[in-house]
Amino acid sequence: MANDFITTIDSDDEAPQFGESSIQKGKTPTKNDDLDPDFEFDFAGGRETGLDLWGGDEVTGFKNGAEPINVDDIIARRRGKPLESYNDRKRKRKAAKEEELEEGSEEDAEEKEDEDENMDEEQSEVELSGSEEDEEMSAKDSDLELGTDDEQAEDEEAESEDDDEEEYEEEAGSSDEEDEETAAELARKEAFFSKDPSLTDDPTLPSTFAAMNLSRPLLRALTSLQLNTPTPIQARAIPLALQGRDILGSAVTGSGKTAAFMIPLLERLCYRDRGKGGQACRVLILCPTRELAVQCEAVGKALTEKGGLDVRFALLVGGLSLNAQAHTLRTLPDVLIATPGRLIDHLTNTPSFTLSALDVLVIDEADRMLEAGFTDELEEIIKACPRSRQTMLFSATMTDSVDELVKLSLDKPIRVFVDPKRNTAKGLIQEFVRIRSDETRSPSLLALCKRTVREKCIIFFRSKALAHQMRIVFGLNGLKAAELHGNLTQEQRLQALNDFKAGSVDYLLATDLASRGLDIKGVETVINYDMPGQLSQYTHRVGRTARAGRNGRSISLVGEADRKMLKAAIKQSEADQIRHRIIPPEAVNAMLDKLNEIKDEIEEVLVEEKEEKLMRQADMELKKGQNMVEHHDEIHSRPARTWFQSEKEKEKSKSASKEAYVGSFPNAAANGSNGKDLNKDGKKEPKRGKYDGLSRKAKRRKMAIEEDQADQQSSKSTSLAIRNAKKAARPVKITESLPKTKSTSKKSSTKIGAGNKRKSAFDDNKPSKKHEGMRAKQTKVNLDKKGKSGKGKSKGKK
Ligand SMILES: Nc1ncnc2c1ncn2[C@@H]1O[C@H](COP(=O)(O)OP(=O)(O)OP(=O)(O)O)[C@@H](O)[C@H]1O
Numbered sequence: 001m002a003n004d005f006i007t008t009i010d011s012d013d014e015a016p017q018f019g020e021s022s023i024q025k026g027k028t029p030t031k032n033d034d035l036d037p038d039f040e041f042d043f044a045g046g047r048e049t050g051l052d053l054w055g056g057d058e059v060t061g062f063k064n065g066a067e068p069i070n071v072d073d074i075i076a077r078r079r080g081k082p083l084e085s086y087n088d089r090k091r092k093r094k095a096a097k098e099e100e101l102e103e104g105s106e107e108d109a110e111e112k113e114d115e116d117e118n119m120d121e122e123q124s125e126v127e128l129s130g131s132e133e134d135e136e137m138s139a140k141d142s143d144l145e146l147g148t149d150d151e152q153a154e155d156e157e158a159e160s161e162d163d164d165e166e167e168y169e170e171e172a173g174s175s176d177e178e179d180e181e182t183a184a185e186l187a188r189k190e191a192f193f194s195k196d197p198s199l200t201d202d203p204t205l206p207s208t209f210a211a212m213n214l215s216r217p218l219l220r221a222l223t224s225l226q227l228n229t230p231t232p233i234q235a236r237a238i239p240l241a242l243q244g245r246d247i248l249g250s251a252v253t254g255s256g257k258t259a260a261f262m263i264p265l266l267e268r269l270c271y272r273d274r275g276k277g278g279q280a281c282r283v284l285i286l287c288p289t290r291e292l293a294v295q296c297e298a299v300g301k302a303l304t305e306k307g308g309l310d311v312r313f314a315l316l317v318g319g320l321s322l323n324a325q326a327h328t329l330r331t332l333p334d335v336l337i338a339t340p341g342r343l344i345d346h347l348t349n350t351p352s353f354t355l356s357a358l359d360v361l362v363i364d365e366a367d368r369m370l371e372a373g374f375t376d377e378l379e380e381i382i383k384a385c386p387r388s389r390q391t392m393l394f395s396a397t398m399t400d401s402v403d404e405l406v407k408l409s410l411d412k413p414i415r416v417f418v419d420p421k422r423n424t425a426k427g428l429i430q431e432f433v434r435i436r437s438d439e440t441r442s443p444s445l446l447a448l449c450k451r452t453v454r455e456k457c458i459i460f461f462r463s464k465a466l467a468h469q470m471r472i473v474f475g476l477n478g479l480k481a482a483e484l485h486g487n488l489t490q491e492q493r494l495q496a497l498n499d500f501k502a503g504s505v506d507y508l509l510a511t512d513l514a515s516r517g518l519d520i521k522g523v524e525t526v527i528n529y530d531m532p533g534q535l536s537q538y539t540h541r542v543g544r545t546a547r548a549g550r551n552g553r554s555i556s557l558v559g560e561a562d563r564k565m566l567k568a569a570i571k572q573s574e575a576d577q578i579r580h581r582i583i584p585p586e587a588v589n590a591m592l593d594k595l596n597e598i599k600d601e602i603e604e605v606l607v608e609e610k611e612e613k614l615m616r617q618a619d620m621e622l623k624k625g626q627n628m629v630e631h632h633d634e635i636h637s638r639p640a641r642t643w644f645q646s647e648k649e650k651e652k653s654k655s656a657s658k659e660a661y662v663g664s665f666p667n668a669a670a671n672g673s674n675g676k677d678l679n680k681d682g683k684k685e686p687k688r689g690k691y692d693g694l695s696r697k698a699k700r701r702k703m704a705i706e707e708d709q710a711d712q713q714s715s716k717s718t719s720l721a722i723r724n725a726k727k728a729a730r731p732v733k734i735t736e737s738l739p740k741t742k743s744t745s746k747k748s749s750t751k752i753g754a755g756n757k758r759k760s761a762f763d764d765n766k767p768s769k770k771h772e773g774m775r776a777k778q779t780k781v782n783l784d785k786k787g788k789s790g791k792g793k794s795k796g797k798k
Contacts, residue, residue, distance in 0.1 A: 053333045068492045071468075075475040078601075085480040087503040184686035205235040209263075212238050215270050218263065221307030231256035232547075234419045237392075238264050244411040247392045248402075251418035252425050253543025254519070257394045258299050261285075261362045266303055268360065269311050269334055280357030281314075283335040286381065287442070289370040290317040290339055291497065292492060292517040297337045309657040310336060316342045318489030322641075326350045340369065342420035347384055349641045361409070365516050366393040367402050367536065376649075382409050396543060397536035398421075400743050423539050423572045428546035429553040430573055431581040432566060441557055442473065445529055447583050448555065449479055450591070455506040456524040460515060460532070460541050466510045470529070472605050474507060476598050481507035484514050515541040523547075526554040531562035531569075538569050550774065555581060 073317065076082040084092075119650045206212045209222050209230055222228070235294055241264035242249055251257055265283050272282060285300075287293040297315050304311045313327045316338035316539070322345070329350055336343070346353050360380070363369060391409050393402065406413065424430070433448070435441050445459070461467040464485040474481040482496035482505040493513075499510040501520055508514065515537060532538050536558075545552025557565045570578055605774035628635065 057598070066494075068489055069609055069612050071472050071605060071609055072475055072480075074605050075472070080606070083475060083478065083480045085504050086506045105741045115215050129239070131367075154438070180700060180703040198384050205232075206230065206239060214238075214263065214267055215793070216630055217307035217309055218267055218270070218303070221303045221305075221309070222263070224306045227256075227259065231260075233257055233416065234260045234263070236418065237416045240339070240414055240416065241265070241390070241392060242267060242389050246390060246413040247394075247416055248398070248406055248410060249394045249416045250390065250396060250398045250420070252422055253396045253540060254547025255396075255418065256427055256548065258296060258364070258397070258519075259303075261364075261394060262296075262300050262303060262393050264337070265360050266309060266311060270309060270513070272359075274310075274332070279332045280327075280335050281332060281334065281355065282357060282359045282779060283362070284343075284355060284358055284360070284381075285335065285337045285345070285362040286340055286369065286378075286383070287337065288339065288365050288374070289513060289514060290319055290365065291493065291514070293317045293337050293339055295517065295519060296496070300335060300337070304354070313337060316346060320495075322346075324347075326353075328352050338366040340374045340381060341566070344380055344503070345641065349639075355381075356386060358385050358389050361385050361389050361391045363391075363393045363405075363409070364403060366395045367397055367399050368395065368516050368540075368674070370401050370405065378405065383766060384710065397539055399536060410509065424542060424577065425546040425552075427549065427551040428542060428577060429551075429579060430542060430569065430577050431553060431555045432569075433555060433581045433583060435559040438559060440588050440592065441559065442470070443588045443595055444557055444583050444597070445448075445470070445527065446473070446477060446479075446591040447587040448527065449474070449507065451476070451583075451587060453525045453527065453555070456522050457506065457527060458500075458510055458514065458520075458523055458525075458544050459527040459529055460510055461514065462511070462532070464511055467511055469606075471509050472602055473595065473598075474509070476601060476605070477594070479507060480505045481509050483509045485511040486513055512537055512541070514546070515630070518544060519547060521547075524552055526552070528554065528556035533565075534761045535565065535568045535572065539644045540563065544570050559785070577738070637684050769782045 048444035074082055078618055207229065209219055209227070212230070214222075222746060231251075233249060233255050237247055237249050237260040241261065247261075248256060248641055249260060249761065251260075272278065285293075285296055287296055294317070297313050300311075303309070303312075312331070312333040313335045314325065314337070315337055316325050316329075318339060318341060325342070325346065329346060330352075347355070365376070369375075375382060391404060393410065395402070402675075433444060436445060449457070459470070459481075464487045467483050467485050470485070471481050471483045482499045484496045489495070496505075496508065497520070499505045504596075510712070512532065515532075515538075526542050526545045528538070528541060532541060542554035542556075545554065556566070556569070604789075
């Protein structure tokens with residue numbers, strides 16, 4: 001029985017606070033389109049002890065950018081008072097108590113009056129609408145009545161769990177098949193990967209960092225950051241990385257993977273050639289998001305500063321000044337930490353910047369890179385790296401979608417998978433709340449936050465618009481929240497993280513932008529407002545809590561459409577980690593009423609926000625115009641920046657890469673996230689021809705351009721052939737070696753993860769030559785005009 005392993009808990013014993021309500025079905029907020037593309041900031045500021053990132057000191061020195069709009073300001077303006085965080089309220093209460101003790105018993109009566117006044121003030125600041133008493137009463141009432149409703153709810157739940165059980169059995173049947181497939185896959189993978197010597201030759205793993213033969217400064221840094229004992233992934237990966245081996249590393253979220261690659265590469269840099277000409281960019285760490293790159297840099301810098309190492313970092317991410325980054329690159333920093341897009345931009349547009357001296361390439365959150373549609377960018381970057389480099393790929397979730405990437409970028413790699421059966425941290429309790437109708441989702445979330453989860457909570461939403469709407473709803477209900485998603489400026493994103501870290505807001509309302517890698521200390525709860533489309537996303541979301549051996553809980557609101565994902569999440573977890581939570585229906589209904597009451601006000605806040613945005617945008621346009629007039633000559637003398645793909649190509653390859661990634665999940669189609677190219681009968685649509693959809697005129701024009709290009713190409717190759725023939729006819733000097741014969745093999749154009757019908761990378765035995773920087777063997781299938789296929793074959797060069 002599912003009941004056997006699902007413990008049901010309810011919210012009855014939790015002290016209620018106050019209630020509120022309604023679902024905002026109105027307007028979606030306007031897209032934040034007043035971003036200033038030129039704003040710049042730096043990440044000055046270190047940290048004292050421990051790897052405590054996002055300490056609130058990172059965001060400094062903003063220039064140019066207009067002040068971002070804060071909906072809390074709009075709400076405060078309407079209400080006449082700013083919102084307070086749970087911490088602020090606690091601090092106030094504590095201060096009041098201390099004051100009371102100091103005053104002594106003589107002034108007791110007088111003091112009590114004051115305190116009551118204070119309390120009233122505090123309460124009214126928090127309880128923004130309705131009378132305080134009413135709210136408290138209604139919340140209390142709902143708790144008292146809970147017994148009967150609870151029983152009813154549990155009965156209903158038991159029924160549903162019976163249904164669940166049947167489906168579990170069905171799933172268990174199909175999973176055998178999956179396991180068989182996996183066994184075959186595993187055999188192929190085993191042949192591809194080298195044996196991990198830490199498992200076979202020497203089963204005793206280093207239990208201390210000192211036992212890893214790390215240099216003294218690095219050991220000192222680790223001690224002062226209180227990293228005393230290596231985590232399992234560190235114990236296994238660091239010694240292998242120090243030997244220069246290529247690694248595919250995976251371990252549960254929050255298990256210290258960043259240090260697992262950062263420590264060996266810093267150790268390596270301690271012994272680099274510092275002589276004349278020895279200075280170069282030696283390490284590249286690729287991260288999927290800007291926030292992750294910033295965090296990764298912070299880990300590296302913390303170790304460097306504490307150890308007194310002479311290693312310089314450069315952060316190459318979007319949203320920061322291109323010119324400042326180009327300037328830093330000219331100084332040849334040792335470690336580049338980059339997001340793929342910005343790195344490509346520099347490779348294409350920053351004069352004399354190359355990766356030709358690179359020793360180590362690290363791809364963090366490798367599967368996410370493919371999910372985010374960075375396939376072509378990764379291929380381009382790998383192509384720009386020397387073949388002799390060491391490569392390490394890390395992620396908590398390694399789906400088969402990374403096979404191609406592994407094969408393309410790693411050389412005789414070792415798979416370092418720590419506890420592959422465990423997907424979530426041991427200290428994580430996963431709670432699930434059943435949502436019977438979508439109408440109750442928002443009130444359930446509010447009830448949860450008002451009654452149970454008061455602080456240090458990240459709430460994940462499927463869309464940016466929803467996260468923003470909910471921020472307004474939270475604000476109007478006296479809950480202090482910040483939002484984090486891609487519609488914000490980089491400044492706002494980092495500010496939100498810093499506010500949350502500092503405790504000046506209690507909730508971080510985020511999209512999946514924040515689901516990967518972010519290490520924020522003290523996150524106690526993760527709430528999934530809705531279940532994500534993929535299991536790996538769920539794993540990463542809930543992995544923002546219970547990190548580094550700590551405890552934490554996740555609470556997921558599960559509707560009918562999320563049942564499959566619920567089962568998958570339960571299946572991948574230990575039985576004692578799962579709980580069923582019930583929110584008293586009265587509390588939910590009270591919130592629903594409150595939300596309905598403030599519906600109009602939500603609209604008004606959105607309108608005010610829009611108006612303010614338009615005004616600031618007009619201001620910026622004005623400034624822009626002035627700049628264009630004043631600095632016309634300078635602006636037009638700059639060379640235009642180029643990109644390795646056109647916008648159209650970029651979009652196309654992004655969606656192809658996303659589809660390939662999503663297609664690797666069996667449940668993706670069920671979640672509506674794939675199958676775009678299937679017709680009504682579920683069959684694959686034929687591929688569109690390159691002239692399809694074009695008017696006759698446009699088609700003729702395109703054909704003419706292609707002909708011109710072909711002509712140009714052939715005249716170029718003719719003159720090259722003439723030059724070569726002349727050269728060959730020249731007599732060869734005795735001291736000169738004979739000219740080498742050129743390989744005629746064609747370049748392959750296989751894309752990582754491209755195409756929907758996926759074949760494992762490990763199925764491919766035919767070697768072929770790829771780009772200079774790539775080491776993997778590739779196969780290209782060339783279709784001739786008649787549709788016959790022929791395989792291009794060439795050797796991979798080491
Ligand atoms: N040896 C160690 N001892 C104690 N704490 C550690 C150790 N190594 C790392 N940590 C801490 O563990 C936390 C999580 O580390 P990190 O962010 O590298 O995890 P991760 O495995 O990369 O997680 P994710 O998969 O979510 O990206 C950090 O706060 C870090 O300071």
